[in-house]
Amino acid sequence: MEEKKEKNGFEPRLVGILCRWCSYQGADLAGTSRLKYEPNMTVLRVPCSARMSPLFLMKGLTSDIDGILFSGCHPGDCHYISGNMNARRRFVIFKKLLEFAGMEPERIQMSWCSASEDKKWADIVDSVTIEVKKTGPNNKFK
Amino acid sequence: MKIGVFVCHCGTNISAVIDVQKVVNDLAKMPGVFAMDYKFMCSDPGQNMIISEIKQKKLDAVIVAACSPCLHELTFRNTLIRGGLNPYMLEIANIREQDSWVHTDRDKATEKAVRLAKMAVAKAKRNQPLFPQEVSVEKSCLVIGGGIAGIQAAIDISSAGYQTVIVEKEPSIGGKMAMFDKTFPTLDCSACILTPKMVQASQSKKVKIYTYSEVEEIGGYVGNFNARIRVKARSVNMEKCTGCGICWQKCPVKVNSEFEQNLGPRKAVYVPFAQAVPNVPVIDCVNCTYYRSKRQNPESKGLCRICEKFCPAGAIEFDQKDKIIEEKFGAVIVATGFSAFDHKVYGEYGAGRYKDVVTALQFERLLNSSGPTQGKILRPSDSKEARTIVFVQCVGSRDESKGVPYCSRVCCMYTAKQALLLKEHIPDANAYVFYIDIRAAGKNYEEFIERVQDEYGVLYLRGRVSKIYRTGDGALLVRGADTLSGTQVEISADMVVLATGLVSNPETVKLGQMIGIPYDKNRFFTESHPKLAPAETQTAGVFICGACQFPKDIPDSVAQAGAAASKVLGLFSQEHLMLEPVLACVNQKICNGCFHCRAVCPYNAIDEEILKDKSVVARVIESKCHGCGNCISACPVSAVDLKGYTNEQILEQLQSLR
Known part of the structure; x- marks a missing residue:
């Protein structure tokens, strides 16, 4: 009972690693359109989703972050031709490994969000926040 | 390392939701961090404040917690330069677009702002001064596509004094515009306004034209592109040929002319049209008797060779090979144009089985006095004069089931023009137009449509055609709906003209991937910004113009070509380019x-x-x-x-x- 209470009041720390051409601009547009979403996610800007290194996932998950979202351009739209496809492959493999190590899949997510998808961005943040809230605090790698 | 954090109120845009004072206090507690706030950081006094603090407090790096870096990163980088710092010692914490504008809870938003600012401080601690790299600019422009857009861009760039190369895959420049009879809404003869431009381009010392050529490879980056161009073998020596025309008069092989939309013949050695630039024929190796005999028996001397025998200049060279040219360019303009929609997917319109159901481009050739019928409107099936013509609009436009959800923009206007020209050719002809909506958004366009309806008596019927079939007497029965009167209509027509839409060129995807231009779901090239950068692409130094970006009429294509040219000239006016040091x-x-x-x-x-x-x-x-x-x-x-x-x-x- 007590554990459930803690989960309900739990505010997860989330980080979003966004490519600067599509997802970051989509997140900006959500602001310009004054959409509202959960305030748990702090955004970190990188040039391309391919900049995503498994290192970041490990660092994040071992330093008190409850969930990480990677977001890039839609397939075919990558500013750097094919970076998002490389990112997707790395992500899928590494996520499987983390799951194998016991990490809840909800904590590690990836999405495609274009510069015009403000509503989609707001929805992504909300859904990731809700899912991680349900999963509870991250203490697997402590 | 001393870091200065400058938190902006942005009027009340930020401070209404975020407790700016708390952000400043929290940040100031960090070791080595100085923090302050101001109403408008991007304003002159705001920037001067940053500069004076950089100097007074001897700051090594600056954090501006304000709006998105997409907006003012450049502004504040310049502030740092003015303060004597390397511009890349700046970090921006986006507390407006991604915080105050999207959250309502003051405490949580403030907490997030602190997190964002602290994250920026963490990054700035590891920042190193960066220096933009300087690259030279090759002041020569490659224009891919020799239609009206490409020609216009080449003329504009060359008249500013820079070298330009046009690469055109057909034997002559001119593109689709060369096929048109007249242009809407002024009814200028298309050739009369296009051919002077073609000649101007070809006579300019600064324009080099490679026809019957294709770009095979492009590498490099802005200011320094390398292109490999394949100049296909014409089998005719361009220097020797005088364009006298004896070869194509004597050539015994007749095939359908692509330029005449298969309504008329051409020879195996041919120029696509009379005003072709360059006025040098090519030999069509597929149909030429000599090449056919050579393919069958490579040992033989080859049959026919009549053109070679009669050529007074000795310009026929059967053993010519493709030539590969490698050149360096500073900028690339892509103007590859469009293709006409293939109406064979419309079973209800005969799927291409009926000879007298023609496309708009075919009708354009029938109207043209230098076309296959010398401007007489004759039915392709029996060469009888067509007196009743039904025009069907939106064939391959606004039809999601055929994979073309977009409006091709020009069909309403060219259909009206063609109906008008029909009435001018045969005043007592009957013209019917089936349409969904009339889209005449352009200078004098709406008036033109009115004129066609009122003065020329073209009958407009709002509705779609459901079926076209042939009756025993060779006429076409067109069955459609007139939704305004709510009745079914049946018209016995001599000819039907389909207003085929504009689709992307089949080479678009290949070319886009080669040069690095993204394309949309309809395979048109994507511009860098739909409003503010319509001629630029996401790849620096590569520009687009004309219908390869989206269906466009001639004035819009010419305007965009001019825009692309001016961007290239802006690039060429610099001796060196500064590239991002990331x-x-x-x-x-x-x-x-x-x-x-x-x-x-x-x-x-x-x-x-x-x-x-x-x-x-x-x-x-x-x-x-x-x-x-x-x-x-x-x-x-x-x-x-x-x-x-x-x-x-x-x-x-x-x-x-x-």
Whole structure:
């Protein structure tokens, strides 16, 4: 009972690693359109989703972050031709490994969000926040 | 290291939701951090404040917690330069677009703002001064496509004094516009306004035209593109040929002319149309008797050779080979135009089985006095004069079931023009137009449509045609709906003209991938910004114009060509270009030479370097690197890093959220 209470009041720390051409601009547009979403996610800007290194996932998950979202351009739209496809492959493999190590899949997510998808961005943040809230605090790698 | 944090109120845009004072207080508690706030950081007094604090407090790096970096990163970088700092010692915490504007809870938003600012501080601690790289500019422009857009762009650039090369895949420049009879809404003769431009381009010393040629490969980057152009064998020596025309008069082989839309013949040695530039024929190797006989028996001398025998200049060269030209360019303009929609997918319109159901381009040729019928409107099936013609609009436009959900923009206008020209050719002819909506948004366009209806008596019927079939007497029965009167209509027509829409060129995808221009779901090239950068692409130094971006009429194509040309001229007015210093770099002490980085690099920017100890390591070719960071994630030993977004910086940022 007590554990459930803690989960309900739990505010997860989330980080979003966004490519600067599509997802970051989509997140900006959500602001310009004054959409509202959960305030748990702090955004970190990188040039391309391919900049995503498994290192970041490990660092994040071992330093008190409850969930990480990677977001890039839609397939075919990558500013750097094919970076998002490389990112997707790395992500899928590494996520499987983390799951194998016991990490809840909800904590590690990836999405495609274009510069015009403000509503989609707001929805992504909300859904990731809700899912991680349900999963509870991250203490697997402590 | 001393870091200054400047928190902006942005009027009340930020301060209404975020407790700015609390952000300042929290940040000031960090070691080595100085923090202050101001109403408008981007204003002159705001910037001057930053400058004076940089000097007074001897700051090493600056954090501006304000709006998105997409907006004012450049502004504040310049502020840093004015304050005597390297511009890349700036970090921006986006507390407006991604905080105050999207949250309502004051405490939570403030907490997030503190997190964002602390994250920026964490990154800035690891910032290094970066210096933009300077590259030279090759002041020559490649224009791919020799239609009206490409010609206009080439003329504009060359008249400013810069070298331009047009590469056109057909034997002559001119593009689709050369096929048109008259242009709407002024009814200018298309050839009369196009051919002078073609001649102007060809006579300019600064314009080089490669016809019957294709761009095979493009590499490089802004200011320094390398292109490989294949000039296909014409079998006619361009220097010797005088364009006298004896060869195509004597040639015995007749085939359907592509230029005449298969309504008229051409010879196996041909110029596509009389005003072709250059006025040098090509030999169609597929149909030429000589080449056919050679293919059957390579040992023989070859049959026919009549053109060779009669050519007074001795210009026929059967053994000519394709020529490969490699050239350097500073900028590329893509003007590859469109293709007409293939109406065969419309079973209800005969799927191409009925000869008298023609496309708009075919009708254009029938109207043209230099066309296959010398301007007489004769039915292709029996060469009888067509007196009743039904025009069907939106064939391959606004039809999602056929994969063309968009409006082709020009069909309403050209249909009206063709109906008017029909009435001018045969005043007592009957013209019916089936339409969905009339879209006449352009200068004098609406008036033109009115004129066609009122003065010329063309009957407009709002509705779709459901079926076209042939009756026994050779006429076409067109059955459709008139939704305004709510009745079914049946018209017995001599001819039906389908207003086929504009679709992307089949080479668009290949070309886009080669040059790095994204394309949309309809395979038209995507501009850099739909409102503010319509002629630019996301690849620096590559521009687009004309109908390869989206269906356009002639004035819009010409206007966009001028826009693209002016962007190129802006580029060429600089002696050196400054490129972003966000580039990959290899720590060659750590690199183990596995070259995983090279496998993922989309730009071939990784080269091998042999060190003194004979070990082979990776080296980044800085001029080719675009700074995506793909190689860094692929490196198993962390030997590669991305300046401005190093592993250290990002890990520090993640750590700061602890």
